[in-house]
Amino acid sequence: MSDRATDAILAALTPVIEGLAATFGPACEVVLHDCRRGDRSVVAVAGQVTGRQVGGALNLDVTALRQAGDLLSAPAGAAPARIPTTTFANDFDEVVDVMVRAEVLARGNPIVSLTRGKRLDLLRAFDERAVFAVRNAVPRVAARLGASRSAIYADLAKCRGTVIEGPEREES
Known part of the structure; x- marks a missing residue:
């Protein structure tokens, strides 16, 4: 899949995650990742369960x-x-x-x-x-x-x- 197609899919999914999070209520957090970005793969977050943010990364090896x-x-x-x-x-x-x-x-x-x-x-x-x-x-x-x-x-x-x-x- 081309970068252009992937970008289009991510752009289309970004507004959808708000609806998903709202559907499942305050105990739900929906995070959209673009794995091409490596450590900074979070491109959108809807809901606040873990406090993740766009561009965020958690660097803990468990x-x-x-x-x-x-x-x-x-x-x-x-x-x-x-x-x-x-x-x-x-x-x-x-x-x-x-x-x-x-x-x-x-x-x-x-x-x-x-x-x-x-x-x-x-x-x-x-x-x-x-x-x-x-x-x-x-x-x-x-x-x-x-x-x-x-x-x-x-x-x-x-x-x-x-x-x-x-x-x-x-x-x-």
């Missing part, structure tokens, strides 16, 4: 807290926290965290134990969900997976069937 919660709940027999199907995040980093966690839980493997094949499956799932269409997505995903950017780029090329020049990559 991955370790979520992992600790999952670890501590296991001996008690509790299931890990359910990942919501819709993510209301203030920035792309939080969206990536939720997506990584959801995919890891679905696959039953912690990030540190992913083989290259499982990491390729994970990256393929992200690519199908257009995660890598967002600017600076690769470094963010690499950080979450504990891999280098070059490894993610190489794996992504392999997922897409693209040949890259250079020495063979080590299987992990």
